[in-house]
Amino acid sequence: MTKLGIIGGTGPESTLLYYRAICEGVQARLGDETLPQLTVESLSVFEVFRYCSAGDFDGLTAYLSAGFDALAAAGAEVASLTAITPHIVFDRLVEASPVPLISAVDTVRDEAVARGADRVLLLGTGFTMSPETNGFFTRPFADAGIEVVLPDAPEIAEIQHRIATELELGVVTDETRDRFVRIIDRVRRSGDIDQVVLGCTELPMVLDDAVSPVPCLDTVAVHTRALVDAAVGA
Structure with a gap:
């Protein structure tokens, strides 16, 4: 199974929705006793809001890119955001990420x-x-x-x-x-x-x-x- 990495905390509630849906989706495909290989790097939605409010998209890119670097270091082979707002800088994140990203x-x-x-x-x-x-x-x-x-x-x-x-x-x-x-x-x-x-x-x-x-x-x-x-x- 391919190991997934997700940026969580942006926000915490949607991270729970993602985790549950991914687990249930893998079980539906491969059986109830199979769970995904998955790493969560938790950042903060409120930091995302602060960067966006300030128009600091370079800072937002650096903040999120560090999260994807951490996911790759943990063995993630493909990764994603769990929020839409950070997709404002998705093109930059794709260029910087060491692993492929899946766009919401x-x-x-x-x-x-x-x-x-x-x-x-x-x-x-x-x-x-x-x-x-x-x-x-x-x-x-x-x-x-x-x-x-x-x-x-x-x-x-x-x-x-x-x-x-x-x-x-x-x-x-x-x-x-x-x-x-x-x-x-x-x-x-x-x-x-x-x-x-x-x-x-x-x-x-x-x-x-x-x-x-x-x-x-x-x-x-x-x-x-x-x-x-x-x-x-x-």
């Missing part, structure tokens, strides 16, 4: 293409949705012929606040779930959207197809399937 953005874009999506709503951190920094996410979708729609500016600020002060700390409330559902519904009513991309890996804690008025593209589910494929050599 590319895997969720490929899933959107497979579903025949033409127009998707992106939800994520303020940095993932901001017009100043969202090109790392919107360009791959645009290149595939898929339009990415964003919430309005006050909604982006509110989503960022709720992610940073609640979801990153493991706090899940019906109020936040209902607020996110209302935002999705407002965008749906203002124009056709095929899917809503859960572009923050904590969002599956509060959103799924059972509550969303639009089908969800769950980045964690899609990305971890690709990591399981890498682990088992599929």
